[in-house]
Amino acid sequence: MLKLPKVVSFKKIFLSVLGLFLTIFLWQFNIGKIVKAQNSDEVFHPETNTSSATNLNPTYLPFLFVDDWQMESSWDRTGGNDDDSKAAFSKEGDKWVLINKEDVSGMITRIWMAHPIAYDPAGGEIAKLEIYTDWSGPPLILDFNQKTIDNIPPFSHPLLTDGLYSSGGLISYSPIVFNGRLKILSESLDPERLAYFQINYTTASEQTSDNNEVSELVSLWKPSNMGQLTDVLSAGEIDFTDAIDTVSEVSLLPENKTMVFSDSGKGVITKIAFPADKIEAYLDNLSLKVNYPGLTNVAVNLPLSLAFMPREADYISDLPPDNDIDAHVFSPTGKEIVIKNNTVWVREPFRENYQDVGKLKNWYRASLAVWLSGSGDLPPSDNLDTYSIQPDGSETVIKGDRYWWRKDVYSPWGTGLLASIWTGASLNGYPLPHNNIDSHAFDLNGNETIISGLRYWYSQAGENTWWSGTLEEAWDLPLDKVDGHSFSSMGETVISGNIFWFRVNPQTEWFQGNLTNAWRDESKFYRGSLFFGYDPVASEYYFTWPMPFWNGIEISLENNGSNMVNAETRISWTRQSYEEAQAGYLNITYVDEQESEQNLMFKAAHLNGRGKFVGVIVSADGTSDPQYNRTFLEGDEKISVDGVIIGNGTGLEDFFGGGWYFIHGPFYLPTHGAMRSPSGRLQSVIPDNINRLGMINLNDDQETIMYRHFLNDAINFQQEFDLQFEFGPYPGERLAKGYSTNFKAAGVSYLSAPAFFCSTCSVNPPKSLGNANCDEIVNGLDFGQWRSIFQKVGVVSEPEKAEVDFNCQEDQESHIIDAVDFKIMVSNYFK
Helix, strand or coil, rough: CCCCCCCCCCCHHHHHHHHHHHHHHHHHHHCCCCCCCCCCCCCECCCCCCCCCCCHHHHHHEEEEHHHHEEEECCCCCCCCCCCCCCEEEEEEEEEEEEEEEHHHEEEEEEECCCCCCCCCCCCCCCCCCCCCCCCCEEEEEEECCCCCCCCCEECCCEEECCCCCCCCECCCCEEEEEEEECCCCCCCCCCCCCCEEEEECCCCCCCCHHHHHHHHHHHCCCCHCCCCCCCCCCCCCCCCCEEEEEEEEECCCCCEEEEECCCCEEEEEEEEEHHHHHHHHHEEEEEECCCCCCCCCCCEEEEHHHHCCCCCCEECCCCCCCCCCEEEEEECCCCEEEEEEEEEEEECCCCCCCCCCCCCEEEEEHHHHHHHCEEEECCCCCCCEEEEEECCCEEEECCCCEEEEEECCCEEEEEEEEHHHHCEEECCCCCCCCCCCHHHHHHHCCEEEECCCCEEECCCCCCEEEEEHHHHHHCCCCCCCCCCECCCCCEEEEEEEEEEECCCCCCCCEEEEEHHCCCCCCCCCEEECCCCEEEEEEEEECCCEEEEECEEEEEEEEEECCCCEEEEEEEECCCEHHHEEEEEEEEEEEEEEEEEEEEEEEEEEEECEEEEEEEEEEEECCCCCEECCHHHHCCCCEEEECCCECCCCCCHHHHCCCCCCCCCEEEECEEEEEEECCCCCCCCCCCCCCHHHCCCCCCCCCCCEEECCCCEEECCCCCEEHHHHHHHCCCHHHHCCCCCEEEHHHHHHHHCCCCCCEEEEECCCCCCCCCCCCCCCCCHHHHHHHHHHCEECCCCCHHCCCCCCCCCCCCCCEEEEEHHHHHHHHHHHH
């Protein structure tokens, strides 16, 4: 006998079933067809003629499908951390064979590779991929080299990103259709090792490629559109034309949950937005909660601190100010540093040979107090006059008439008066300045320049003599002040106000530009993603996952803190809706786990029922390894669908599209990112100079927050889904060293919502619901499957459909499936 869980209202179930029965009964008589007409609600259906672009449309996310998701990667088959081993792969000539499958059709949805790290000028070459998609044509050449990106649509930014924009990862989300064959070869740049890689693909019947639609779609994913409704970011047929805004101002009591929106009908929540100034200070205490009345297996539980970063937080993606800075410096390792007031902005070079200095796009921000932290007589952490780094890595801070100096980041600070180190006058009779220092810089040879007012003092390395002159004589530039003066392997830079001048050497001409263009590439710098982030124009945090509902919805904010919060929400919604039988409810689960002997794998998401996994946000934190830094980012993922492992990964930051512990710091992209990531590199090739590690995070705050949205690489499942991560290089490795490791995750999915669920009921079809999916049990999965059958009424011959002709004798064995059968089935199910 089937029993209903006590938590489900029989009345609500009865009304839901009755409504479904009446709908099907009316369909039988061609009454009430779902068409768009006056005074009717528009219902969205999946496109019948799909292409390679279809599932990239953000509005398509709620639709559920049946497909075969696959993953190949360079993961260590022995269970260790050697994730670029050649043991599991063969060669064809001088190329590695990554995948070789015949008689298969489908679509490649994602390719990730680690950007190579090079410590010499000849290194750092990126391997090209040869992709064979059929038996007749030439291979597609996928080249992640920065010079080719944006030149071959749809292999263009942000679907294709290099290691600069994706913080150490090479990523392609461009859909690549294959029909009859899939073979991928990789150049062998290292004869002993292959590149770290992950390739995701789905198999299905013959696919259609539409690069024009993909290009059109990607053109909509510009930074200024992040935070817009998903129909603005989609090229498909779904259009939220009837969306309206509901604004609520609420007082959130401590330790309380307050409803901000509710509706008892059907529709779609298209956006939830919060003015940033109202909630920014309370992000750690607030959670978004969504319930669907009468349903217990779907809900939303999302701490806002996982998705939204305080605008003034350390180690988040941000751009430097473009006017009146305090200092501009390049470190010996090529870090570009901008300081203003109490904040420092940094972007890292990719190679230790400094070849990429000044070319990078990813800036991150930290407080100046953290940047200058250490022991000894600490320098001031606000409104410096200047800051400089010598070629040997030693640092100097100047404010007023004092200086602060340390040998490297692990040595104590010392301090003294400028008059004690800059004594006397220049050879041409100008006393050295002891106050009002505008700039203090060292070139690559250690030659020193002081600027005060519009005069300079210059001293060659190793000498204690100076020469002085005017800046007009030296540079012939229209200057009224100097805010920054710096040297790098590329040349010399002077900054005044919003303007900078650059020259390769004193024998070349100056090039002039403005800081706004120097700091950023507006077409590629993001502050948010497709479905959440910060909109700087509206000054609001946003969620834009489409959130369909069919029998009501309740949206609340929960305040877990001890203070009252006066918040405001703006919720956009429409009476338009998705076809319920073909879509799911937005479901977000929250997990918080600590590594222990009893818990060696982090269970980021565990889902039952039929659904589609579309994204995850992970916060990883723990003790920093003194040699290798954030080794909790070494944890490989394991993905299971319906009880079968279908994916093994190569590392946490690899899963989220980065590389080398997000080597360029935090970043946002439409599809993936790491919005919070402390700077920290792997072991340096110069072990006797700790400064060359590039590590600045000295306040023990290692938290790294990463996200990944699954669009065309979404994972559909029919019964069960699991996503797990190791807590480190391999289970128990960090635990054995005494390191603490804590992971948090918000797993995002769309789930179908059966009216009820039974996990143990045996069946005897056809006089009951029927074990539709042959899993030895009857549950909501079967109900949903049979319901879809009843929506296609008429005479059928397929055995699995004929099984639900419950009154087959009355139908004289002709297997007419109609509302009578549905009524009998429901009555049997309720027994």
